Amino acid sequence: MYRLGLDVGGTKIEAVVIDKNNHVIFQKRISTPTDAYSSFLSSLISFISQIQMELSEPFTIGIGLPGAISPDTGKIKNCNCLILNGEDLKSDLSLAFDQPIYIANDADCFTLSEAMDGAGSNHTTVFGVIIGTGCGGGITMNRQLLSGPNAIAGEWGHNILPQYSESKDGTEQLCYCGRENCIERYISGTGFAVRYNQKYSSDLKAIDIIEKMRSGDKSAVEHYELLVDMCARSLASVINILDPHVIVLGGGLSNVDELYEDIPKVIGQYVFSDVCNTQIVKAKFGDSSGVRGACWLPEMHQAKH
Template sequence: MLIGFDIGGTKIEVCVLDHDGRTQFKQRTPTPKSYDQFVETVVGLITQAEAQVGESCQVGIGLPGAVSPATGLIKNANCTFLNGHDLQADLAGASGKIIHIANDANCFALSEAVDGAGKDGAVVFGAILGTGCGGGLILNKQVWGGRNAIGGEWGHNPLPGYSAAKDGPVRPCYCGRDNCVEQFISGTGLEKSYTIKTDQKLAAPEVIALMREGDALATECYQQMIDQMGRSFAALMNILDPDVIVLGGGLSNVDELYRDLPQATLPYLFTDVADLCFKKAEFGDSSGIRGAAWLGR
């Protein structure tokens, strides 16, 4: 069987999948605040999970960060106490098991490519449109992290075709650059667009609700976001031409996206006709932990 971990800033979730993708065990515990406690907690959860299912399991871990190809150390993790440590080696030494680690967006994409919305595709891109905008690339049901472990970091490309007239004022990103894709096509991006137009702060679901009621400014913000998505996905497709793009995160629940995105993307593609396939994640919030488990295949 396969153990998967979903590491967050406030909680650690562990599950066990059998090889048919059925969940045999699930447990959640608060995330410790120190590195040594973290390693001890994860090893304890591995022991508990294996005892529960009665067999030795492969282990995969998904976390919001990455393993540096240069050093083997964790980088860019929001659980900052993990950064600079050889988590893979330390967990392997403490547990006696091989440990697989991947970025949480890659785990999301892997889950959907193995047995979710992208299971019939050889090339699957998973796009998480939530507070930010992340992505993962799966080739033949294997994570493609790339030479520098930045495969799928689509949200930190500059917004294609940006202009102040069309997209509004420059939007600085926490990464130190301006106008990253995630500053526009995310829940946060939609909220910023509405605030710029109205000087009012509303959460993304509230903006969508107003759009559905026919509010003119909310509709304008939605249409602007759809065009920005079209440009961003077209840039991705012109390089990868994936069989399917699976959407996750809060914005993936906006059903209108699946109606409007193909039409918004086509004008920016280097082709006259295209078979565009956008799908909603089949496993939703569970995709991350499922994908972590599938790492151990």
């Protein structure tokens, strides 16, 4: 049977279908309706139906989205695509297609993909990190997603930035979750750019600041070095609790190759050990990891049972 994976984002919904040999046989994107849940649901049902007609073969359905399913209600929570919060997308789609629907956080899907056959496939414990528009995380052990009673495993981005100091880290940052100084507001691509623009009264994107850093611009170099230190502090807090074999980075900032050399130089001072053997590596499948991980969700669930 084929496997359909859907990656729901704030601006687009990507679909990928893979066969039993893990080869991509279909790929397409549509815009994400954000005006109302009814529009979103109608568009998603139509999208999946179109794929059914094009392939004429049955497939499982897995979905990754920037939120989680509440264990108590079955409804979506903590989603930065706000129209989905409080909605029972799983039941609505199951009813529409008369088959099981598997939904997980997009960072969980990213981690699952990299653990199954990506950059973390040779490691027992994988911590997957997305540092892009936001800052998410997921955990796999023996190629199984770690999940708990609150459905928030890996949500490191909404812990407070470790050892935050206004004199060192800049002014306090309010997060969309309602808390202040979440890691997400500092080391995501968005947070990285926002803090630079606040300080230097500019309007640059993260990639522009990185290019200025590479050209030797003093303000950009200092801002980048602070990013490295913040990443080291934040990842060290995970290592001190989970002690993963590998940390796989995805999202826009994961394409900054300098991070894989610079973070390991700094992280040791924050890890409660005489050495830090945890590898920090770049995702093998890049932006495609999330949707590929969604394809794996039904198979992982069936393996559990």
